Amino acid sequence: MKHKLTGAGIAIVTPFKTDLSVDHDALARIVDFNIENGMDYIVIAGTTGESVTITSHEKQAIINTIVASNKKRVPLVLGIGGNNTAAVIAEINTSDLSNIDAILSVSPYYSRPTQSGIIAHFQAISKACPIPIVLYNVPGRTGSNMLPETIITLANTCQNIVAVKEAAGNIGQYLRLLRDKPADFMIISGDDDLALPVVLAGGSGVISVIGQAFPKDFSKMIQLGLKGENKEGFKLHNKLMDITGLIFSENNPSGIKAVLSLMDLCQPTVRLPLVEATDVLKQNITEYINNYA
Template identity: 35%
Template sequence: MSIFKGAGVAIITPFREDGGINYTEFDKLTEFQIQNGTDAIIVAGTSGEASTLTHGEHLNLIRHCVRTVAGRVPVIAGTGSNCTETAVKLSVEAERAGADGVLLVSPYYNKATQNGLYQHFKTVAEAIQIPILLYNIPSRAGCNIQPETIVRLCREVENIVGVKDAGGDISQTAKLLALAEGEVDVYSGNDDQIVPVLSLGGKGVISVLSNVIPRQTHDICQLYFEEKTAESAALQLQSMKLIEALFCEVNPIPVKSALNLMGFAAGIPRMPLTELEEVNKRKLEQAMKAYGILG
């Protein structure tokens, strides 16, 4: 049973001017998502700047998100770490908080072997009972979870059910889905590849784009599921310039700027990330105006 089907938002973490988490604004962003059809909330992931949250902030944010969402859509908590013990502790606490699942990024910096990745994810999975999505993002983590390893984990470990595939290699995605034979829930981790991944048998997307246009991102998936593939593809293509602008600097720098332009108080990223450069801010504004988000 899939944790969700469709478009889940990789929600940002808004910060106050003093640098703390702005929970009031987080609630506004959460309501904006739910009211516009988001199929799941993915909290404390890459877009949520989990890497610069303290463990206390990280867990408080997950608990707060679960309370705010109140069962209206699934909440998937980012609990990955390059330290297996830390990933276990975060995942156990996320389960206690009521999260519907966890998202485990591959251990970054360590550059584990495929056997090491298998043992890492298996160890975390054995500590909890809720479903797990792996998160394969070689460009950030420095290692690639090979399709064979993903399939092995999903077949041999009961509560590992799928993967957020942010590798960007559609050939590897096709190989994964061919090997999986329906036993792995695959979600695109790249907003410019939603329809291609769905066409291969994917379940949806874990999306940065959805922070800004949740209804349209949901509709890309829903139209595809309704076999309205031309309409789905048209929405995907219509969003390409906006997607490009949202990744003109490393995520989540541009998307936080976009939300600020929309009137939300997303704040600025935590160091070492910085505010969007002016030349890129103009590019982002132009893309948002062209899409009709800004007047």
Template identity: 45%
Template sequence: MLREILRGTGVALITPFKADKSIDFNALDAVINFVIEGGVQYVVTLGTTGETPTLSREEKLDIINATFASVDARVPVVVGIGGNNTQSIIKDIESFPVEKAVAILSASPYYNKPSQEGIFQHYKAIADSTTKPIILYNVPGRTGSNIAAATTVRLAKEVNTIAGIKEASGNMAQCMTILRDKPEEFMVVSGDDNLAMAQIACGMDGVISVAANCFPKYFSNMVNAALQNDFYNARAFNNMLIQGYDLLFAENNPAGVKAVMAEMGLIQNNLRLPLVPLSESIHQQVRDYLPSLK
């Protein structure tokens, strides 16, 4: 059951770039080793944190293959394949090298702003096209539309291959409604690092995290403690990271996490337009914060 396979901390991997903005595959390998050694339970490649809107199809294929090679079966891999063209997503799932993936994470359609029925039919069509488990991704702040709790539960109950949701609405009442009404086997993970501990307390199975790129040990320890109902230690780790969460998302994602990882020497601090690196004032706050974690 996917709930058991992906219980804990997943990390939405960044895509490191060289100075010429080409993909830095050596740095990607270093990042994957860093997060696995830091204790994450699984990795997610080609999520929005990986700047997927700026990647070509060929680059996406190369990243998937490089991720599987680097991971080398040490942890499960989830592949992100989403967008606002349902048929294009179906074609990508058919043609991308996802055989080794345990699931596909698919963000709700952006910009189109479909109705709830449109969202339901979009995901049903995707799920009907594959035997791979599908994880819904609700992130209204990026897509411009929300997957209502009733739609999530309907998909969970009516479509067999829809196995879970990454919930990043930030709406705790909506999250608790899903947790109350979902089928037992349906996985619900947080998509909001700063709410993950509270959402696990409500019954979520873990988190697909941005912060786990740069703080894998502390963040994984927090999640593991929360999942064991050890909220004394979970709060201690979370309190260490609260300022870090704020800095990671102060301007845009992944500018914050890339700034932190550049300070750690893992990557070069490069993004592709229209994203740009953190402003110097926020970057200085990153430099001032990092020693507190030592």
């Protein structure tokens, strides 16, 4: 498992048609585009996939489309998380995970449990889950920070918790995790703007949003980082820096969908309460893409 999720993964969008139904043709296009251009694995139904506004029936249909399009070419990770521990376990128990290599499970949001509560939540999930688990720490969305010592405790006590997608945007927190983690535990960047520095410091890779629009350059940047080739890696980092900032300037995934729309990969449509990127942002993205070489 360590090697399966090393490198550049994408947090894939869920494309919608203008009538807000799932666009499975566009989804298959994005899968092919990313695999053919070097991305190492795909994360399904995460935040970028608008998981909170898709139904359980739609989620299964999305999985089916991605599995069929993937043709076992790259590993697949499925988002199964929440702030109701029993409901998360129930979803794990009732899901067909035969084509899934790991689950990505977000730290409980809204409820704001203590660190002891977070540990107990994930220990319960660990006992129920038959496949590896990637923890997901994203304080900006959950309302609480899963501290490095909490993550390390889970890494040491739960054999099937194999990695964390760390997205606190705090380089000091990354460095503490990299220093204190068990040897085979993976620190995966969930911050596109910090992905290369984290990999150069010893991280295993990234689960990226912007990477799905620029898979060739983004995956190459991560591979350079894994080889310690910082100068060449930062050339690509700097090239992608402005667009990375743009896509997160309003909300995710409206920004990345605006980019993918300009590339004719999917519509810019999102479901409420999100709204499409503003005309100003779309214009700035258009200018960037027109000058991208």
